[in-house]
Amino acid sequence: MKRFAVRFAVFLLPLWMVLAVYLRYDPFEVVYPRDRYYSDPRIAYNRESQSTNIFLANHGKVGYDSFIFGSSRSLAFLCRDWEQYLDSRGTYHFDASGETLLGIYRKVRFLENRGVVFRNGLLVLDAETLEKTNAGKGIVFIPHPKVSGGSYLDYHLTFLRVFVVPKFLIGYLDYKANGHVRPRFRDTFDMRDFQHDPITNDLFFISDEKEIREGPERYYTRRKGTFYKREGGKTAPSPPVIGETQRRYLQEIQKALSRSGGEGAVVISPLYDQKLLNRQDLVVLEEIFGKENVHDFSGVNRYTRDEHNYYEASHYRHAVARRIMREIYMPVR
Amino acid sequence: MIFHSPAYLLFLAGVFVLSACAGRRRWAVLLLASAYFYVSLGSPHLTVALALVTGMSYFAGIGLTRCATETGRKRLFVLGVVANLLVLVFLKYLPFLSNALNALLGFVSPAVSVPEPGILASIGVSYYVFQAVSYLVDIYLEVQEPERHPGYFALYLAFFPKLLQGPIERAEALLPQLRIPYTFDYDNVRAGLLMFSIGLFKKVVVADRLAFVVDAVYGDVHAHAGIPTALATLFYAFQLYCDFSGYTDMALGSARVFNIRLTPNFNGPYLATSVADFWRRWHITFSRFILDYIFRPLQMRYRDHREYGTALALLLTFLVSGLWHGAGWGFILWGLLHGTYLAASVFYRPYRKRIYDRLGWEDGAGRRIWQGTATFCLVCFAWIFFRANTVSDAFYAVTHLWDIRGAAPFFVTMGTKLAIGTLLIALILAVDVLHGRMDLVSRLWAMPRWRRWAIYYALLLSVIYRGADVAVDRFLYFQF
Numbered sequence: 001m002k003r004f005a006v007r008f009a010v011f012l013l014p015l016w017m018v019l020a021v022y023l024r025y026d027p028f029e030v031v032y033p034r035d036r037y038y039s040d041p042r043i044a045y046n047r048e049s050q051s052t053n054i055f056l057a058n059h060g061k062v063g064y065d066s067f068i069f070g071s072s073r074s075l076a077f078l079c080r081d082w083e084q085y086l087d088s089r090g091t092y093h094f095d096a097s098g099e100t101l102l103g104i105y106r107k108v109r110f111l112e113n114r115g116v117v118f119r120n121g122l123l124v125l126d127a128e129t130l131e132k133t134n135a136g137k138g139i140v141f142i143p144h145p146k147v148s149g150g151s152y153l154d155y156h157l158t159f160l161r162v163f164v165v166p167k168f169l170i171g172y173l174d175y176k177a178n179g180h181v182r183p184r185f186r187d188t189f190d191m192r193d194f195q196h197d198p199i200t201n202d203l204f205f206i207s208d209e210k211e212i213r214e215g216p217e218r219y220y221t222r223r224k225g226t227f228y229k230r231e232g233g234k235t236a237p238s239p240p241v242i243g244e245t246q247r248r249y250l251q252e253i254q255k256a257l258s259r260s261g262g263e264g265a266v267v268i269s270p271l272y273d274q275k276l277l278n279r280q281d282l283v284v285l286e287e288i289f290g291k292e293n294v295h296d297f298s299g300v301n302r303y304t305r306d307e308h309n310y311y312e313a314s315h316y317r318h319a320v321a322r323r324i325m326r327e328i329y330m331p332v333r
Numbered sequence: 334m335i336f337h338s339p340a341y342l343l344f345l346a347g348v349f350v351l352s353a354c355a356g357r358r359r360w361a362v363l364l365l366a367s368a369y370f371y372v373s374l375g376s377p378h379l380t381v382a383l384a385l386v387t388g389m390s391y392f393a394g395i396g397l398t399r400c401a402t403e404t405g406r407k408r409l410f411v412l413g414v415v416a417n418l419l420v421l422v423f424l425k426y427l428p429f430l431s432n433a434l435n436a437l438l439g440f441v442s443p444a445v446s447v448p449e450p451g452i453l454a455s456i457g458v459s460y461y462v463f464q465a466v467s468y469l470v471d472i473y474l475e476v477q478e479p480e481r482h483p484g485y486f487a488l489y490l491a492f493f494p495k496l497l498q499g500p501i502e503r504a505e506a507l508l509p510q511l512r513i514p515y516t517f518d519y520d521n522v523r524a525g526l527l528m529f530s531i532g533l534f535k536k537v538v539v540a541d542r543l544a545f546v547v548d549a550v551y552g553d554v555h556a557h558a559g560i561p562t563a564l565a566t567l568f569y570a571f572q573l574y575c576d577f578s579g580y581t582d583m584a585l586g587s588a589r590v591f592n593i594r595l596t597p598n599f600n601g602p603y604l605a606t607s608v609a610d611f612w613r614r615w616h617i618t619f620s621r622f623i624l625d626y627i628f629r630p631l632q633m634r635y636r637d638h639r640e641y642g643t644a645l646a647l648l649l650t651f652l653v654s655g656l657w658h659g660a661g662w663g664f665i666l667w668g669l670l671h672g673t674y675l676a677a678s679v680f681y682r683p684y685r686k687r688i689y690d691r692l693g694w695e696d697g698a699g700r701r702i703w704q705g706t707a708t709f710c711l712v713c714f715a716w717i718f719f720r721a722n723t724v725s726d727a728f729y730a731v732t733h734l735w736d737i738r739g740a741a742p743f744f745v746t747m748g749t750k751l752a753i754g755t756l757l758i759a760l761i762l763a764v765d766v767l768h769g770r771m772d773l774v775s776r777l778w779a780m781p782r783w784r785r786w787a788i789y790y791a792l793l794l795s796v797i798y799r800g801a802d803v804a805v806d807r808f809l810y811f812q813f
Contacts, residue, residue: 001353001517011786157339161797 018164027172028139028159033057038196042181042189044140046159047072048096048103052110052144054201055092062090062199065117065262069107070124071099073269073314076321077124079200085329086120093201095124098141100132103148105249108256110147118262123253126269126298127277131241133249138162204318208311216308226312230274232300237276242284250288264289267324268296270303272313295328334373336583337536344370349590352515359515360484363591367493374456382420382458383491389416390465391486394479397472410473414466421462424455426660457497459657461490463622468504470626477504485511494587498580500596500618510593518592524774525589530792532582538799539757540576543568545750547720550743554726558733561743564751566713566730569720571758574602577616601765603712606704608674611712619657623650644676651675662724670715 009016026032029039030049035057037050055064066088068077072095079091094111096103104123111118135143135150139162145152162168171185181189193207211219220227242250257264266289268277276299285294303309309320334341348366355362372380393413400406468489471477480486489508550557550565557565578599588595598617605611612620628650635642648669655668694700714731721727744751767773777785 001519004517004519004522011789014790151340153339153343165798 015164018169019160021173022160022163025172025176027163029053030156030159036198038198041193042175042191044190046097046139046142046144048099048142048147049144051094051096051201052146054198055094055111056114056146058199059114059116062092064090064092066091066120066122067107067111067118068093068095068122068124069099069104070095070122070269071126071129072097073126073271073316074099074122074124075203075205076316076318077122077267077325078202078204078318078321079197080202081318081322081325082122085325088119091120091200093203096141096143098132098136099129100135101130101246101249102133103135103143104129105253106143106147106149108253112256112259117260118257119260120262121253121257121264123264123266124269125266126271127238127241127275127281130246130281133245205311209318212308212317220307223312227272227307227310228313230272232274235274235276235300237299238278238281240278240280242281247284247288250285254288264293265328266294267328268294268298270297270301270309270316270320270324272304272307272310272316274298274300274304276300295324297324334370336580336587337533345587345590352591353517355515357514359591360488360511363493363511364484364488364491367488367491367496370493371457371491371496376456378424379456379458382424383461386417386420386462386465387487387490389413390468390490391480391483393469394472394486395481397469398479406473410469413469417462417465417469421455421458424458426656460499460501461496463501463619464490464504467501467622467626471504480504480508492588492593494584494593495595498577498584499616500581500584500598501622502596502618506596507593513592515592521592522590525586525591527586527774527777527789528582528589529586530789530796532579532584532586533796534792535575535579535582535761537579538795539761540572540579542750542757542799543572543575543754546747546754547572549747551720551722551726554721554730557743558730558736558738560737560740561747562717562730563734566717566720568754568758570603570709570713570716571761573716573719574599575761601769603709603762604705604765604769605708605712606701607678607708608671608711609678611708612671612675619654623654627653640679644679647675647679648672658719663718663721663727666724666727667715667719670718674711674715 023031027040027043028049029037029043029045033053033056037054038045058064066079066082066086068074068079068082068091070077074093074095077093079093083091094107096107108121135141135148137158139159142155142158143150145155163172167185168188171181171188174185175181175189181191192205195204195206196202197204208219254264266285268282268285277296282294282296297303303316303320303323310316334344344366348362351366352359352362368380371383390413393409393416396409397406397413400409468477472479480489485508488511489502489504492507492511495502547565547569550561551569554562581598585595585597596618598619600614600617602611602615605614628646631646631649632643635645638645649672651668651672652665653668654671655665658664658668689696689700717730718724718727721730764773777788780788
């Protein structure tokens, strides 16, 4: 048995070495708790993982009571813009890439279990987010086990499996050795620059905004292919997506937000596709959250007509979100 | 806990270490591990069902040797078999039976209906119930002594590598192995790990990748017809084979590290030269079960009707096979198709040699290729009914197999997946062909270590990289 054990250990030696590198660098910031997250601008982090860990690190000091939920589209909404309309101790952006209704429901439950007293909630939704009730797979979408109750082993192995893919591993080691990403590895890493607020967890897309500011025509000409031609008023509305499961999640979310006297606002995003949210779904949302708290910006309107309101065909700009917030909130201060 | 999960690998390693240290109490470690494995599925009623089947069969087995009269023996035997089958029917077929009954009652009186039970998970139940039934039959026929040690008997039914999808082990093959005290065997551990890795490769790299094409077509049969359906069916044939044989390899490999040899369940099934030959190579332990316990008794019963009796016995046997696979008309039609193929061969076989002689076609590679291709086509045709979501989908696929419209967009969107899938299928077939002609494993052991380890690493890395992005995560035969 000893002979077998030694041979097996030797056989796995290359994997032990890769594991050692992974544990040494913790490239995806999921292995160890840390003082500062988003330490490497080139790594595409799991947004939910970062959001959960940053919340846990800060909540004791800050005492968050107001939260923005949603997918990456909710990143347009910055807590520092939202705060001016609220009476709040601390605002937090608790989003996830490819967020689902199940994900938001689990986050709200996670926060309640950690003693959060909700004052304000902003749900940034669209038909896609409303429809999905299953968590995604892969390092960008896998939910944090503390939120989902899922397996820690599967969670960590998801990241480790990506790390050992030769293209990433070699590219990462090369990047660490040289301090920059060489052209042949550019599609493996995130080449955009962004600014992260370590308290509110906001992400501000510096490079995109800078490029637009310095030369908007150049920016949009270079991305002409991504801005597909739309049919305007002829675009069919989304089919209804809120079923029994989604309705239950929405009801639970609303109950949690209002349990301690808090208020929830729902924003239906002004997406580039100009698809109007199905009226049946809108009625359900108004029934649950109250008509005055549901704000539908889907379809053809002043936001969606102008492609300059978007970074690409999926995400709209911070300026759009500011205008939406001005429209839906009366200033409190 | 599924075989191709990291949790299972940790579990297997832990059980291996504990059982190696347990000495004569190894059976207790393996039994507890098996119980934990089953409980981890999260369906308490399954554990109750396993305990019930184990208890009933254990006491029935001992009771059969203590019965004073033949009538008493027969009654106890029938009671034991029926009780076990009732557990299976209750868990597996109740929803289907109530739906079918309600459909019939609808013709009589729409107001009358039986309540519809919720769907209960029945993972593994078929396999250990069949094992229990074969155990009681063998004791009744006095070819097997009952196992008096309750621990060994419980382990015989519950042994975790074969608990969820078989193989269906005979008592004479498995029970003696469970009694042997454990000593570390380097060759068995090495062979077991290799078998497990090959199974993992077949499941994660081959089967799950072929699933992309299969699910795309069979998920919307009406949007695809002709060549896409034919290709998806071909892919499904290998997806199912690699999924199930991959699981079996992992089961056999897991057992082998404990020095326990389970019965192989596959032997190059798509190299079969007749449908009968196919069933000697596909799901072997299940085929043997239905041959020994259903076909032979029926054939004996209808022996006065000669070929017609044999043909009827085959039809009924494969009707049962279809029913066993699932509570759905698709599975029943699939079973009946195979029964029809085999029944027809009873009449066709005596004339086959005469036809080949008339055509001047000697028994050689050419004839075997023809026979293999024809058999494969018949088997694939039946798979359409097995895989389609509904019977109407299956009939649509079958009646539109020659429709070539709309094939071009399919090749555009699925081109890469089709190419990779084809290469993987060619690899599987090549290995099956070679394995039939030589002992590949012995050749592997004879290689220099660096070459062996290179092959192991190729297997390991292909599983790791494939597992990084696979979306499908189930074993197909779990549902049976």
